[in-house]
Amino acid sequence: MLISLSILAVIFFLSVTGLSRVYHDQRASLGNRWFSRGVADLNAKHYGTAVTEFRAALLYSRDEYFYQLNLAEALIGLGHTGEALAYLLNLWDREPDNGLVNLELARIMAQRGQIDQAVRYYHDAVYAAWPPEQEGKRRNARLELIELLLQAKRHGDAQAELMALAANAGDEPSLQETIGDLFLRAGDYERALGAYQTILKTDDRNAMATAGAGNAAFQLGRYPLAKEYLERVASENPNDQESAQQLQMTEMVLHMDPLRPEISTADRNKRVIDAFTAAGQRLNACPLPSHDTFGTTGSAPTLIDEWSNLKPQITEVGLRRNPDLAKNAMDLVFRIERQTSSICSAPTGADLALSLIAKLHEGS
Amino acid sequence: MDVESNPETEVVTENGRAHYGAWIQQHSPGALWRSAFREDRFFLILSVFIGVFAGLAVVCFRFAIDWSRLYFLGTGAVLTPMRMLLAPTLAGLVIAALVIHFFPTARGSGVNQTKAALYIFNGDIPFRTAVGKFITAALAIGSGHSLGPEDPSLQIGACLASLLGRKMRLSRDRMRLIAPVGAAAGLAAAFNAPISAVLFVIEEVIGRWSAGILGSVVLSAISSVVVMRWFLGSESMFRIPAVELKNPTELIAYAVLGVVGGLASVVFASGITTLRPKCKALPKWTQYLQPAIAGLLIGVIAMLGAPQVMGAGYEYIDQAMHGQFTWEFLAILAGAKILATMLSFVSETPGGMFAPTLFIGAMLGGAVGGAQHLFFPHLTGSVGTYSLVGMGVLFAGFLRAPMTSVFMVLEVSGNYSIIVPVIIANTFAYVISRALLPIPIFDLLTRQDGLDLPSMEEQREEDILRVEDAMQPVESPVLDGEKTLDQAMAELDHTKDEDLLVRLSPSGWKSITKEDLGKLAAEGKGATKLASLLPVQQVPYLHPDHSLETALRYVDRWPIVPVVSRADFRKLEGVISQRGVLERYREFGET
Numbered sequence: 039m040l041i042s043l044s045i046l047a048v049i050f051f052l053s054v055t056g057l058s059r060v061y062h063d064q065r066a067s068l069g070n071r072w073f074s075r076g077v078a079d080l081n082a083k084h085y086g087t088a089v090t091e092f093r094a095a096l097l098y099s100r101d102e103y104f105y106q107l108n109l110a111e112a113l114i115g116l117g118h119t120g121e122a123l124a125y126l127l128n129l130w131d132r133e134p135d136n137g138l139v140n141l142e143l144a145r146i147m148a149q150r151g152q153i154d155q156a157v158r159y160y161h162d163a164v165y166a167a168w169p170p171e172q173e174g175k176r177r178n179a180r181l182e183l184i185e186l187l188l189q190a191k192r193h194g195d196a197q198a199e200l201m202a203l204a205a206n207a208g209d210e211p212s213l214q215e216t217i218g219d220l221f222l223r224a225g226d227y228e229r230a231l232g233a234y235q236t237i238l239k240t241d242d243r244n245a246m247a248t249a250g251a252g253n254a255a256f257q258l259g260r261y262p263l264a265k266e267y268l269e270r271v272a273s274e275n276p277n278d279q280e281s282a283q284q285l286q287m288t289e290m291v292l293h294m295d296p297l298r299p300e301i302s303t304a305d306r307n308k309r310v311i312d313a314f315t316a317a318g319q320r321l322n323a324c325p326l327p328s329h330d331t332f333g334t335t336g337s338a339p340t341l342i343d344e345w346s347n348l349k350p351q352i353t354e355v356g357l358r359r360n361p362d363l364a365k366n367a368m369d370l371v372f373r374i375e376r377q378t379s380s381i382c383s384a385p386t387g388a389d390l391a392l393s394l395i396a397k398l399h400e401g402s
Numbered sequence: 403m404d405v406e407s408n409p410e411t412e413v414v415t416e417n418g419r420a421h422y423g424a425w426i427q428q429h430s431p432g433a434l435w436r437s438a439f440r441e442d443r444f445f446l447i448l449s450v451f452i453g454v455f456a457g458l459a460v461v462c463f464r465f466a467i468d469w470s471r472l473y474f475l476g477t478g479a480v481l482t483p484m485r486m487l488l489a490p491t492l493a494g495l496v497i498a499a500l501v502i503h504f505f506p507t508a509r510g511s512g513v514n515q516t517k518a519a520l521y522i523f524n525g526d527i528p529f530r531t532a533v534g535k536f537i538t539a540a541l542a543i544g545s546g547h548s549l550g551p552e553d554p555s556l557q558i559g560a561c562l563a564s565l566l567g568r569k570m571r572l573s574r575d576r577m578r579l580i581a582p583v584g585a586a587a588g589l590a591a592a593f594n595a596p597i598s599a600v601l602f603v604i605e606e607v608i609g610r611w612s613a614g615i616l617g618s619v620v621l622s623a624i625s626s627v628v629v630m631r632w633f634l635g636s637e638s639m640f641r642i643p644a645v646e647l648k649n650p651t652e653l654i655a656y657a658v659l660g661v662v663g664g665l666a667s668v669v670f671a672s673g674i675t676t677l678r679p680k681c682k683a684l685p686k687w688t689q690y691l692q693p694a695i696a697g698l699l700i701g702v703i704a705m706l707g708a709p710q711v712m713g714a715g716y717e718y719i720d721q722a723m724h725g726q727f728t729w730e731f732l733a734i735l736a737g738a739k740i741l742a743t744m745l746s747f748v749s750e751t752p753g754g755m756f757a758p759t760l761f762i763g764a765m766l767g768g769a770v771g772g773a774q775h776l777f778f779p780h781l782t783g784s785v786g787t788y789s790l791v792g793m794g795v796l797f798a799g800f801l802r803a804p805m806t807s808v809f810m811v812l813e814v815s816g817n818y819s820i821i822v823p824v825i826i827a828n829t830f831a832y833v834i835s836r837a838l839l840p841i842p843i844f845d846l847l848t849r850q851d852g853l854d855l856p857s858m859e860e861q862r863e864e865d866i867l868r869v870e871d872a873m874q875p876v877e878s879p880v881l882d883g884e885k886t887l888d889q890a891m892a893e894l895d896h897t898k899d900e901d902l903l904v905r906l907s908p909s910g911w912k913s914i915t916k917e918d919l920g921k922l923a924a925e926g927k928g929a930t931k932l933a934s935l936l937p938v939q940q941v942p943y944l945h946p947d948h949s950l951e952t953a954l955r956y957v958d959r960w961p962i963v964p965v966v967s968r969a970d971f972r973k974l975e976g977v978i979s980q981r982g983v984l985e986r987y988r989e990f991g992e993t
């Protein structure tokens with residue numbers, strides 16, 4: 039009896055196997071047909087149609103990896119990130135080291151503000167397997183990651199990623215320019231300057247690189263070098279307002295800095311007097327509280343008192359007689375600029391220049 | 403302990419006897435055990451074959467539905483208006499003719515028919531029913547009628563099992579059990595969820611947990627799922643969204659879903675049970691047109707903007723779970739599906755209720771979740787999670803299978819963190835549905851068909867009378883078997899009770915009448931220990947939590963039976979007599 043049952047089961051099984059083959063072949067063919075149409079529409083950015091076609095393809099092969107991946111891309115194109123995410127997570131479970139899946143997941147997580155998750159997927163995308171013809175996407179994934187880190191103000195992480203990117207970047211000018219810009223935004227001005235200078239070695243007429251180098255040198259406080267680059271920008275690209283403003287400020291700093299070694303004593307004294315006067319004006323425009331913001335209270339003299347006490351001595355004669363007065367005067371100027379900056383509006387013009395000079399000579 | 407004196411041991415023995423009836427009486431005890439073992443073992447092996455055959459049949463059924471869909475509705479994901487209207491209408495005409503002329507037993511979902519096979523027809527289901535169900539349900543679902551493949555698969559499985567049972571010439575008791583075994587196999591293969599299938603069959607078809615049947619049901623369900631996965635793959639029916647419950651206060655939101663689901667279940671079930679007799683009462687010739695008219699109206703619903711209601715709709719459940727639809731549209735889809743399913747079902751189009759129930763639940767869950775997100779943006783559960791819970795809610799509220807509803811969601815989602823929301827929502831839905839519609843849908847349909855099958859819900863809820871309910875306090879003295887007859891007689895001076903209990907040492911009970919004691923005393927045995935004077939056979943004892951049915955086995959053989967504590971067998975809690983038991987039953991019957 040059991041033998042008869044077994045024979046019957048085998049016959050039934052074989053029959054269903056044959057039927058199943060016909061069924062699956064037919065479905066595979068229908069799935070491919072709809073998938074091809076979907077890919078064409080996806081490439082043409084007809085996302086709505088592509089979604090319908092990929093859905094039709096998935097009716098016949100629900101688990102097909104590339105159908106789902108393309109549907110997810112079409113859904114992202116259509117703005118349906120929630121559903122796309124479900125498909126992508128499913129795909130990620132199946133193939134965690136697929137670069138494109140990780141990249142798309144990272145983008146969705148970044149859109150949703152889940153930065154840690156996004157960073158994780160971006161990292162996976164950077165180190166994932168990419169087809170040889172899509173190697174550029176790995177670099178783009180890293181660039182997107184850096185952009186995300188910068189937006190999230192995680193400058194340290196961004197700098198680390200940038201260094202890895204720069205190490206494999208080669209001399210391609212557009213990439214070096216991007217790297218320079220990103221280093222600038224990440225606050226690594228030294229490396230930014232290096233990236234722009236790499237471009238300028240091969241193309242010294244590159245306006246963007248020159249402006250970038252000028253900006254980087256300016257941020258580093260290398261004002262003579264900044265002036266050199268920014269003057270070139272001004273002559274070659276007069277419409278670059280940002281560089282023009284930086285040039286103006288650079289010139290002001292170079293003109294106002296009394297601590298520059300190459301200037302004469304008379305010039306230095308004059309600059310000290312000008313700086314002291316400017317600081318006094320700033321102090322008048324931005325009255326500090328009776329006790330300063332750093333908690334000096336009671337009998338300690340205020341900045342206004344200090345400035346008023348020193349004022350009679352800050353003359354050409356006074357400075358000539360007592361060279362130490364210049365240092366005391368500039369210390370007071372720097373303190374005034376720092377404190378007024380933190381209490382009143384951001385400094386502009388001469389005050390900004392004095393703030394930059396203060397920063398330049400901090401610790402000296 | 404003496405087997406005869408322990409009712410718990412005796413229950414096992416008696417069950418063994420009950421299963422094989424007259425056939426066993428022709429055999430010696432040794433042969434009896436050997437034969438019983440052989441039939442048990444054979445039934446288990448047969449269960450595996452039933453699972454394999456049911457699995458293969460369900461695979462073919464799936465092929466048939468998909469081919470029917472391709473033929474009727476085309477290959478694309480978007481339907482043309484012409485197909486929406488014509489496909490279910492024309493298929494409805496063909497189905498009506500087939501059902502009226504060739505397969506009259508193929509009507510309906512199939513669950514009640516399987517129950518009828520178990521309780522009325524001794525497990526016998528004509529094979530023609532399976533053929534009819536296969537063809538007509540495949541046509542109906544493939545052409546867009548709002549029905550599902552699960553219940554027909556259940557019935558096809560039961561039919562195949564019944565056929566195998568007949569061919570194997572199984573005993574009547576085994577034949578009765580074979581339909582549920584096949585039903586579990588069919589449902590498990592259709593649903594790709596063996597645990598839910600087993601639970602549903604136990605909960606809704608068999609109605610009780612029995613070790614004798616559980617093994618077979620599990621084996622058949624698992625073997626059918628293995629076969630199904632061999633041919634159709636192992637992926638679940640839907641992509642399950644990430645499920646997370648961060649804040650316990652969110653459970654209130656799931657409770658709201660339970661309330662809404664309960665009300666929707668009542669509307670759905672009431673609609674079907676109200677419209678169905680009305681359609682049946684129409685002139686007979688209209689039966690040729692009813693499925694077609696239902697199909698036409700479903701086509702109209704589809705054309706009006708809800709083509710998702712056509713067919714089983716699993717792909718749309720999947721989309722609902724992943725935020726494809728707005729909550730307003732999900733609510734519309736839930737309502738449209740209720741209407742479409744009512745039309746299909748009351749027109750007697752063959753097909754199942756499971757898939758539509760899941761569809762309605764998923765849409766309703768998504769709608770409620772989406773709406774709640776609108777008003778309470780801090781809710782963390784995704785719309786997909788609410789959809790998933792919603793499926794269980796409708797299952798509990800509409801099909802009234804609370805256990806299956808919980809395990810179904812767990813099994814489908816594979817995520818145990820969803821269990822608390824599911825239990826809460828399902829409980830609300832179940833309680834509301836029971837309060838507003840006391841008789842479950844399957845029982846109502848059965849009664850409309852003029853059958854009186856046992857209601858599993860009523861059985862579950864039925865009060866069980868226990869020994870403690872009929873137990874009486876001990877008024878006459880309990881004699882000590884270690885004392886002499888004279889000492890015992892001295893204790894009985896003021897006792898009017900005739901029947902007396904004797905406590906033995908170290909344990910056990912015997913009984914004797916006052917008259918017999920007097921006779922023994924008259925024989926001059928006053929100095930003899932009481933225990934040595936009593937008959938050899940001990941009185942069985944009961945515990946207060948034993949059922950009265952158990953007590954009935956003993957109270958006709960002994961005038962009083964001691965009821966003792968489970969912690970101390972010498973401690974007498976009371977006594978029970980035949981009169982007390984019958985009195986309690988009479989009182990119970992009057993209430």
